Amino acid sequence: MKSLGSVEELEEARSAIRTGSGSRRRSITVCSGTGCQALGADRVLEAFRDELEKRNLSDEVNLKPTGCHGFCERGPIVVVEPGGVLYPGVEARQVPEIVSRTVLGGEIIDDLLYIDPITGERAVRKDDLAFYRHQQRIIIGDNERLNPGSIEDYIAIGGYAALGKVLSKMTPEDVIEEVKSSGLRGRGGGGFPTGRKWESCRRAKGEPKYVICNADEGDPGAYMDRSLLEGNPHRVLEGMAIGAYAIGSSEGYIYVRSEYPLATKNVQRAIEWAGKLGLLGEDILGSGFDFQVKVVSGGGAFVCGESTALMASIEAKRGEPRPKYIHTVARGLWNKPTTLNNVETWANIPVIIERGAEWYSKIGTEGSKGTKIFSLVGNINNTGLVEVPMGTTFEEIIFKIGGGIPDGRKLKAVQTGGPSGGCIPSQLMDMPIDFDALTKAGSMMGSGGMIVMDEGTCMVDIAKYFVNFLKRESCGKCTPCREGLYQMSEILEDISAGRGEIGQLDLLQQLAQVMRDASLCALGRTAANPVLSTIRYFREEYEAHIRDHVCPAKVCTGLVSYTIDPEICTACGRCRKVCPADAITGERKVPHEIDQEKCIRCGACFETCKFGAIVKV
Amino acid sequence: MVHIKLNGVEVWAEADWSLLETMRYYGVDVPTLCHHDGLEDYGGCRLCLVEVDTGGRPRLVTSCTHPVFEGLRVRTHSKWAVETRKVVLELLLARCPTSKTLQDMAAKMGLSEVRFKPRYEDCVLCGLCVRMCEEQMGSGAIVFVNRGQESDITTAFDITSDQCRRCGACMYICPACELRCGGPDAPGVLCGSCASPAPTCLNVYDDAKCYMSETACGTCLGRPKASQDDRGISEGRK
Numbered sequence: 001m002k003s004l005g006s007v008e009e010l011e012e013a014r015s016a017i018r019t020g021s022g023s024r025r026r027s028i029t030v031c032s033g034t035g036c037q038a039l040g041a042d043r044v045l046e047a048f049r050d051e052l053e054k055r056n057l058s059d060e061v062n063l064k065p066t067g068c069h070g071f072c073e074r075g076p077i078v079v080v081e082p083g084g085v086l087y088p089g090v091e092a093r094q095v096p097e098i099v100s101r102t103v104l105g106g107e108i109i110d111d112l113l114y115i116d117p118i119t120g121e122r123a124v125r126k127d128d129l130a131f132y133r134h135q136q137r138i139i140i141g142d143n144e145r146l147n148p149g150s151i152e153d154y155i156a157i158g159g160y161a162a163l164g165k166v167l168s169k170m171t172p173e174d175v176i177e178e179v180k181s182s183g184l185r186g187r188g189g190g191g192f193p194t195g196r197k198w199e200s201c202r203r204a205k206g207e208p209k210y211v212i213c214n215a216d217e218g219d220p221g222a223y224m225d226r227s228l229l230e231g232n233p234h235r236v237l238e239g240m241a242i243g244a245y246a247i248g249s250s251e252g253y254i255y256v257r258s259e260y261p262l263a264t265k266n267v268q269r270a271i272e273w274a275g276k277l278g279l280l281g282e283d284i285l286g287s288g289f290d291f292q293v294k295v296v297s298g299g300g301a302f303v304c305g306e307s308t309a310l311m312a313s314i315e316a317k318r319g320e321p322r323p324k325y326i327h328t329v330a331r332g333l334w335n336k337p338t339t340l341n342n343v344e345t346w347a348n349i350p351v352i353i354e355r356g357a358e359w360y361s362k363i364g365t366e367g368s369k370g371t372k373i374f375s376l377v378g379n380i381n382n383t384g385l386v387e388v389p390m391g392t393t394f395e396e397i398i399f400k401i402g403g404g405i406p407d408g409r410k411l412k413a414v415q416t417g418g419p420s421g422g423c424i425p426s427q428l429m430d431m432p433i434d435f436d437a438l439t440k441a442g443s444m445m446g447s448g449g450m451i452v453m454d455e456g457t458c459m460v461d462i463a464k465y466f467v468n469f470l471k472r473e474s475c476g477k478c479t480p481c482r483e484g485l486y487q488m489s490e491i492l493e494d495i496s497a498g499r500g501e502i503g504q505l506d507l508l509q510q511l512a513q514v515m516r517d518a519s520l521c522a523l524g525r526t527a528a529n530p531v532l533s534t535i536r537y538f539r540e541e542y543e544a545h546i547r548d549h550v551c552p553a554k555v556c557t558g559l560v561s562y563t564i565d566p567e568i569c570t571a572c573g574r575c576r577k578v579c580p581a582d583a584i585t586g587e588r589k590v591p592h593e594i595d596q597e598k599c600i601r602c603g604a605c606f607e608t609c610k611f612g613a614i615v616k617v
Numbered sequence: 618m619v620h621i622k623l624n625g626v627e628v629w630a631e632a633d634w635s636l637l638e639t640m641r642y643y644g645v646d647v648p649t650l651c652h653h654d655g656l657e658d659y660g661g662c663r664l665c666l667v668e669v670d671t672g673g674r675p676r677l678v679t680s681c682t683h684p685v686f687e688g689l690r691v692r693t694h695s696k697w698a699v700e701t702r703k704v705v706l707e708l709l710l711a712r713c714p715t716s717k718t719l720q721d722m723a724a725k726m727g728l729s730e731v732r733f734k735p736r737y738e739d740c741v742l743c744g745l746c747v748r749m750c751e752e753q754m755g756s757g758a759i760v761f762v763n764r765g766q767e768s769d770i771t772t773a774f775d776i777t778s779d780q781c782r783r784c785g786a787c788m789y790i791c792p793a794c795e796l797r798c799g800g801p802d803a804p805g806v807l808c809g810s811c812a813s814p815a816p817t818c819l820n821v822y823d824d825a826k827c828y829m830s831e832t833a834c835g836t837c838l839g840r841p842k843a844s845q846d847d848r849g850i851s852e853g854r855k
Contacts, residue, residue: 325678326684475765478663479705482766482768514704518705
């Protein structure tokens with residue numbers, strides 16, 4: 001395809017691609033996001049390619065590796081068109097059957113269909129799955145429709161039309177006004193109104209101005225930004241170009257963590273192709289607007305997701321935040337006005353421009369507009385990426401979309417907002433999720449991680465996990481965060497080992513307050529949230545650890561001991577073999593015993609025993 | 618020139634002054650550790666926190682890095698600011714319990730107990746030496762390495778640096794390296810006797826180890842340097 005010199009040429013190219021690909025009605029879509037690749041999507045894709053070649057169908061059937069479909073629990077996902085038949089968990093050996101029966105025969109293979117674990121019904125199409133049916137996938141839904149390596153695919157589904165509209169019909173002020181009235185708030189964690197950010201940046205004095213896409217997603221269990229950048233890189237680039245036009249910038253950076261090699265590769269290829277077609281670079285679509293994008297690879301420091309630390313890292317300095325008393329929209333990268341948004345925010349922009357702020361602002365709640373992608377992980381049946389309108393309740397996400405908690409266990413709490421977020425207890429599950437409601441409940445939206453925890457979870461242990469994560473990942477610059485997290489982890493260590501004192505709860509709370517008030521950046525200011533929210537909702541659990549020396553969930557190793565029930569023990573000797581401390585004694589046919597002095601409470605015997613003879617006390 | 622309200626009093630300041638400079642100009646003192654007049658401000662130690670109100674919610678800011686602008690309202694000794702500064706100092710003291718500089722600050726601020734676990738580190742990570750080396754000496758031989766709890770200040774790759782001219786500026790500016798006081802008391806309790814007009818340190822505790830050089834620590838003795846010898850300071854050091 002040749003370079004596109006105007007909006008008209010873009011539209012011509014679009015209709016050419018559409019008529020061209022229309023001749024190939026049959027297509028096979030293989031989800032090739034990182035999650036499905038880990039489950040063998042590459043082998044499945046290869047098997048399809050071989051099979052189609054063998055049958056001389058390569059030209060007739062469009063084989064499409066796409067980005068993440070979101071239903072990561074049951075990858076690799078394969079969708080066959082026409083008909084939209086969805087097969088989950090496909091293996092390479094099933095490929096010939098799928099090609100001969102479904103692709104050629106138009107038949108639905110019952111055995112390969114998804115069976116709903118609750119109702120037992122088979123689902124044929126995507127919309128038949130409860131997981132997809134209750135979502136509103138306006139952002140991530142396009143992942144399924146395109147090969148991230150093909151700019152034609154993106155143009156075919158209407159890509160770069162929003163950029164064309166902006167460059168031909170709108171002034172920068174119009175764009176800002178549109179984004180402002182859409183009510184879009186930053187999806188990276190802070191929830192700052194995007195339109196207002198752009199406006200301040202446009203007004204700020206200083207040249208050149210920069211736009212940055214923050215793809216340094218580091219929350220444990222969160223991967224929606226990776227999936228977007230991996231699956232639909234052009235959407236992000238288009239959003240950035242529109243933002244750059246609005247604030248008056250001609251240079252952009254995408255800061256991707258190096259742990260995301262596929263995202264880096266896909267976005268680099270997208271930049272290259274967009275440049276070739278004149279959708280990035282100089283004089284875009286003949287409008288006179290220039291915009292270049294560079295990809296910067298981060299070293300995987302959690303703190304580099306903080307805007308000023310990220311900018312320091314791009315400037316090749318140590319990734320630590322600096323005070324933001326003068327905002328980054330006025331003095332950001334290289335002390336120039338800078339607009340930084342995260343991947344999901346940028347991906348929302350083309351949708352807003354194309355379908356209009358009025359349409360967009362009808363989705364969501366009063367204070368939080370649009371949809372939000374959550375990564376639903378933890379003790380949940382359907383792990384995956386879930387996009388729902390703001391204001392959806394936890395209950396709907398966990399039970400309708402997520403399929404509930406595995407093994408019939410009870411829900412205990414949901415951790416939102418990553419390590420800086422908080423734990424929402426099960427009694428608040430009817431709460432509509434938006435920025436303000438989460439903050440009020442002592443947590444935050446963060447980038448949209450949602451870790452579901454069942455009754456086997458110890459809240460002190462969870463608080464300890466997140467504090468220890470942040471202790472490692474704090475940049476170490478300011479005292480309250482660096483020293484406060486160390487002391488917090490020491491106190492929690494004491495409590496979980498049964499050495500705690502009741503006064504330590506007050507000390508924890510006072511320390512948490514100081515960290516919130518005195519820390520330099522948002523990492524430190526929110527670092528105490530996991531502790532504060534668990535004390536707020538699960539205080540009795542802390543007290544049980546301290547006062548009764550009991551871990552109610554039987555998780556904290558210092559407060560749990562293992563014994564063998566001689567009635568059940570068959571003396572098989574398996575536990576004796578796995579015990580790393582040689583604490584288990586017993587002969588054949590004699591019930592075994594655990595020497596409590598030697599036992600290090602690792603739980604290896606508990607997991608090995610087939611008969612349930614080992615009991616946690 | 619801008620006008621700000623400092624502890625209820627309207628004062629003027631030059632537009633390019635920091636809040637700390639303005640406060641010091643008017644004789645209002647807050648403790649500082651990572652600040653030095655000759656170096657770029659860092660905002661790391663968080664000891665110079667003050668409460669500001671810019672029309673919205675009041676918040677605590679580091680006065681060394683905060684600019685002054687028209688209409689800014691500042692309260693340097695509100696309960697919130699004072700209590701928060703105390704806990705920050707407590708955290709620093711837990712890191713470096715033997716730092717004389719920190720102990721003196723504690724005595725001045727009325728902090729008499731550290732409730733946190735002592736770590737017995739030597740370095741407070743204020744970064745003064747790093748900035749001294751880079752900004753004033755133009756060398757950049759020492760840098761911060763690692764992050765979080767592993768944060769440290771050292772030469773690149775931990776080997777003798779070719780950049781280092783052994784000027785000693787880092788040692789000169791360090792508030793923690795040189796001045797150590799083991800103190801007479803158990804960890805956690807601060808005697809504060811150095812700052813007291815009636816010192817207890819040497820008289821009461823026979824085995825007190827004072828590592829202060831005579832010039833650096835005179836307060837403990839409450840006497841001019843000339844007469845220190847007859848107080849038996851050299852014996853105390855054994």
